[in-house]
Amino acid sequence: MKNVTVDGCQRDIVIDGGKISRIVQAGEFEKSFPTFGYDVLDCSSLTAIPGFVNSHTHAAMALMRGVGEDMLFQDWIKRIWDIEAGLHKEFVYWGTKVACLEMIRTGTTVFNDQYWFSSTAREAAAEMGILPAVSYIFLEGEGRPDAETQKAKCQKWYDASLGWGDSAIFTVSVHSVYSVSENLIKWAAEFARDHGIKLHIHVSETLKENQDCQAAHGGLSPVEYLDSLGALWSDVIAAHTLWLSDNDVRILGGHGVSCVHNINSNLKLSSGYKFRYTELKEAGANLCLGTDGCASSNNLDMLEAMKTSAIVQKAWREDPSVMPLDELVAMATENGARALGLQSGRIEEGLRADICLVDTRSSFFLSPAPFLANLVYSSHSDCIRTVIAGGKIVMKDRVIPGEEEILANAANVLTQLKK
Numbered sequence: 001m002k003n004v005t006v007d008g009c010q011r012d013i014v015i016d017g018g019k020i021s022r023i024v025q026a027g028e029f030e031k032s033f034p035t036f037g038y039d040v041l042d043c044s045s046l047t048a049i050p051g052f053v054n055s056h057t058h059a060a061m062a063l064m065r066g067v068g069e070d071m072l073f074q075d076w077i078k079r080i081w082d083i084e085a086g087l088h089k090e091f092v093y094w095g096t097k098v099a100c101l102e103m104i105r106t107g108t109t110v111f112n113d114q115y116w117f118s119s120t121a122r123e124a125a126a127e128m129g130i131l132p133a134v135s136y137i138f139l140e141g142e143g144r145p146d147a148e149t150q151k152a153k154c155q156k157w158y159d160a161s162l163g164w165g166d167s168a169i170f171t172v173s174v175h176s177v178y179s180v181s182e183n184l185i186k187w188a189a190e191f192a193r194d195h196g197i198k199l200h201i202h203v204s205e206t207l208k209e210n211q212d213c214q215a216a217h218g219g220l221s222p223v224e225y226l227d228s229l230g231a232l233w234s235d236v237i238a239a240h241t242l243w244l245s246d247n248d249v250r251i252l253g254g255h256g257v258s259c260v261h262n263i264n265s266n267l268k269l270s271s272g273y274k275f276r277y278t279e280l281k282e283a284g285a286n287l288c289l290g291t292d293g294c295a296s297s298n299n300l301d302m303l304e305a306m307k308t309s310a311i312v313q314k315a316w317r318e319d320p321s322v323m324p325l326d327e328l329v330a331m332a333t334e335n336g337a338r339a340l341g342l343q344s345g346r347i348e349e350g351l352r353a354d355i356c357l358v359d360t361r362s363s364f365f366l367s368p369a370p371f372l373a374n375l376v377y378s379s380h381s382d383c384i385r386t387v388i389a390g391g392k393i394v395m396k397d398r399v400i401p402g403e404e405e406i407l408a409n410a411a412n413v414l415t416q417l418k419k
Ligand SMILES: [Zn+2]
Pocket: 056, 057, 058, 202, 239, 292, 293
């Protein structure tokens, strides 16, 4: 990559073996090294930013946009589970591909997924060139396999994941405290700890979840309950964490849990919006950003998630200095990478080459303001011109190979979806 702007300076970036191997002053690389054997990308008028990490989503729900509009959370989730009862591999395959198309277009290079047929989702993402973290998901209830069957499946999927190489990260998911029993939560947490893998779980998404948990578990909040089961530690990725007491904040921070804010989903489902950003940060939690699935947030645009997160946080706290730009960008990049144990999320030598090239030739960037201000608050994600994931170009000049075929196949699969 030559003549690319990084932090306001002109640079050449060399990518080798999927990583950023050198960052030098523009012009230096060609002077010092023969370019033979390298593909050279001229990036004049483009600014490099790290690829985004979507820390909580349900990718294949890209084919379920708008299926539960204007519904209460409890009715909405029943509607989703009803549709999912008829789910099949082909739906997940093309749904994940559509999600990847959208994520690539909007600058996401890594995503933390929680969905069914995850090995199919993994294949779809690998073909698209971006990195997924996929789960075995524990979820109990009517029509679901019994606990012993789920444990055996989790073990089997984990064993299979050992052959995935760098194409995906395997995680264990517990859907939530209200949909999985105490014994199974304990088992899943122990399994994740024993194998050194991440545990992904929805936590305190709604006030009702908190009230029900307190009623069922002797007054314990979901965070206190999970802590009592030994299910909170630094490898836990907790989605939402919206309804938190001071004690909950202390527990999450004390364990260094990664808390994922999903503002658009929360606003849309009226789950709440007072994410305790400042308190969680001060307590020591790792704060990340996600979109949640398209059935609630309707898109997978991390720039949109960044803007909404910041303006809502500033509004309810009546403090415009909260969630400043550099911290906001870190939530969407390096903090998400840290949550997944990845060396990524910054434009730095030695890190995974996950890079978005932003075209600044538009009115949105014609301003004396810093680049990040224009990027997050003024522009839209269509300013992202080229995306590199793990060192490979997955979108060049807004073109993603195979897009038409993906959209046609996904449209075909949609006709089979249970109405
Ligand atoms: Zn979710």
